[in-house]
Amino acid sequence: MRWIAPRRIVRIDPDRSHSYGETSRVAAGEPECPYALHLTDADHRFQFVVFDLDTSRHEDGAAAVWRDADTVIGLLDEAGLGHMVVRSGPAGGIHVWVPVSAEEGMDPVEVARLGRAAARRLVTLDVGPLSERGTGAVRPPGAPHRAGGRAELLHPADPSDALTICDTATNTAARFEALATAFGAEEMDAEEEAEAVEREGRIDTAAMRLRGRRRPMPAKVRERLDTDPGTDPSAHLARILPSLALARWSLEDVRALVAAEPGAPGLEHLRSRRFGTGRVPRREDDRRARLVRKWGHALDFAAQLAPVAARVESVEDDMVGLRETGAAVLEAVADPGRWTEEAGPADQLTLLAVLYVALKACAPDGEVDVDVRRLALASGFGKSTVARALHRLRRDGRLIQAGDAEGTRAARWRLVHPAQWVDVLPDETGGTQVDHAPATGTPQQTPPPTRAELLERLQARLDLSAHEVWTGHSPTHAPGLGHHLEQTYAALVEHGTHLYTVDPTTVSALTGYSTARTARHLRILAHHGLIDPHSGMPTDTAALDAAAVRLGTVGVRAARERRYEAERAAHAAWHEEMARLRAPVALRPRTRPADRYARQDGRPAHGAQIARHLATAA
Numbered sequence: 001m002r003w004i005a006p007r008r009i010v011r012i013d014p015d016r017s018h019s020y021g022e023t024s025r026v027a028a029g030e031p032e033c034p035y036a037l038h039l040t041d042a043d044h045r046f047q048f049v050v051f052d053l054d055t056s057r058h059e060d061g062a063a064a065v066w067r068d069a070d071t072v073i074g075l076l077d078e079a080g081l082g083h084m085v086v087r088s089g090p091a092g093g094i095h096v097w098v099p100v101s102a103e104e105g106m107d108p109v110e111v112a113r114l115g116r117a118a119a120r121r122l123v124t125l126d127v128g129p130l131s132e133r134g135t136g137a138v139r140p141p142g143a144p145h146r147a148g149g150r151a152e153l154l155h156p157a158d159p160s161d162a163l164t165i166c167d168t169a170t171n172t173a174a175r176f177e178a179l180a181t182a183f184g185a186e187e188m189d190a191e192e193e194a195e196a197v198e199r200e201g202r203i204d205t206a207a208m209r210l211r212g213r214r215r216p217m218p219a220k221v222r223e224r225l226d227t228d229p230g231t232d233p234s235a236h237l238a239r240i241l242p243s244l245a246l247a248r249w250s251l252e253d254v255r256a257l258v259a260a261e262p263g264a265p266g267l268e269h270l271r272s273r274r275f276g277t278g279r280v281p282r283r284e285d286d287r288r289a290r291l292v293r294k295w296g297h298a299l300d301f302a303a304q305l306a307p308v309a310a311r312v313e314s315v316e317d318d319m320v321g322l323r324e325t326g327a328a329v330l331e332a333v334a335d336p337g338r339w340t341e342e343a344g345p346a347d348q349l350t351l352l353a354v355l356y357v358a359l360k361a362c363a364p365d366g367e368v369d370v371d372v373r374r375l376a377l378a379s380g381f382g383k384s385t386v387a388r389a390l391h392r393l394r395r396d397g398r399l400i401q402a403g404d405a406e407g408t409r410a411a412r413w414r415l416v417h418p419a420q421w422v423d424v425l426p427d428e429t430g431g432t433q434v435d436h437a438p439a440t441g442t443p444q445q446t447p448p449p450t451r452a453e454l455l456e457r458l459q460a461r462l463d464l465s466a467h468e469v470w471t472g473h474s475p476t477h478a479p480g481l482g483h484h485l486e487q488t489y490a491a492l493v494e495h496g497t498h499l500y501t502v503d504p505t506t507v508s509a510l511t512g513y514s515t516a517r518t519a520r521h522l523r524i525l526a527h528h529g530l531i532d533p534h535s536g537m538p539t540d541t542a543a544l545d546a547a548a549v550r551l552g553t554v555g556v557r558a559a560r561e562r563r564y565e566a567e568r569a570a571h572a573a574w575h576e577e578m579a580r581l582r583a584p585v586a587l588r589p590r591t592r593p594a595d596r597y598a599r600q601d602g603r604p605a606h607g608a609q610i611a612r613h614l615a616t617a618a
Helices: 062-079 108-119 159-166 173-182 185-201 219-225 233-246 251-260 265-271 284-303 308-318 320-333 344-360 372-379 383-395 451-465 483-498 504-511 515-527 541-551 556-582 608-617
Strands: 009-012 022-025 035-038 048-053 084-087 094-099 152-155 272-275 278-281 367-369 399-403 412-415
Touching (some): 219 233, 233 284, 251 284, 265 272, 344 412, 344 483, 372 556, 504 515
Antiparallel strands (some): 084 152
């Protein structure tokens, strides 16, 4: 530690709370508790650039860390920058230490620029240690971890070789600039410059306010002004000022507020500063200067946030194609002539579930990554039923598979406008279509529904389909009424107010079922109290819940969620193990935690973790 520490002190975490609020002198020797080295010297110039890759920042965990580590190491090698690779602790995080050769260190502004560019490519990167403030600290090799174990040097494995890298003269500013360029810093600079120009255009620099109509003080600001800021008045004030800026207040408005309420608890940071264990009043000139500086920061931050109305309008404009497709899909799903009698419900609801995911993801091209388990939970069918429905929808041109499943990433599906759907032969079995009127492809004359309207309609339809009363089959619960009855019930819910009478002939025209089958559906629905036996109208949602209790289907969804989550965990664990085995030798863990990889007959049982997940699923 003492050979590479940029300062005479290190930050320690004696209570293992991950706060590192105390310090210890380097001369006192290696601390027994977790400790972190400052990355900058006393002048806040960086002596080390550290890429902190954290498993908690991505759902793929260690697998994502390995991918990012490969990217970083590859770019460092291309730039000719010497580096050390350290496993941070038992969770599987990686620290890549890159020493700075220049005696004066590296400018924090340049390091922050490199960190922002790297974060655009590295999903697991924590940019905190690369902050422009130059206050970052990272645990070095050998430092204890609060959860047990120590930071382990992986590359180079010999500590003396690592010290040689720390003393290298080749990690020059030019090579760090080459690394930033490889991460895309020049493209990022252009984008940030354009954003800055747009942001400055939203600020009235003379009045120090955002352009637009001034609004009264938000109720949340009033509440925060009257609230004790606790131990961090600065952070409390940082929540108040941006809200006033978004309300189009000016600097003079804020000055008037401070003058009118000199004792407001929320403004404590303007009145006093920390001194020892307490606070002392600020001088008047310090108060005025601090208010101007803090207001400038708040205004700049608020200017980055586009007005809510503009954001909504932009999203609606960008998604006009998907909105038109969504409206057409809803109309096509309601046309019973487009669907077969047996497979139709699964195909219809699976297609609506894909449309719902695309709208939630704001995918303008209607293309999303989605797995069968998510679609199954959304629609109320089992995952096997949904998988078969996706196959039929793809075969019949309702959906296009734009990408195969890869690793833990689901397959990619693209919606097709019903005007482009192709027909299948009437004698084909199991397909989504039967004979129906050909699509005209006539452009929609009226504006398409908004995204919110489409989501509301889809949510209502999927919630009804996913109700446990309709469960057709479950390995853990009794069967419910089935989704064919749900189709009939849904038709009554949607069209009931427009029907003069509810009879098998009228309802069968809405669902595509035969008259005899529709009559049977109506009798069963009436028997379970889901429709009124006289009028044929649906009763209420409480009747659905009561019927599910009587049938014994309550808990089916929760059981499926647990089973699917366990299956995902087992799948992810398998890919994580494969990624570990394929990782560069320098990055492979030298030991395996005993609680994660059991050993049998002296050999590692790599499938132990996967087996545990599958046991949970069973």
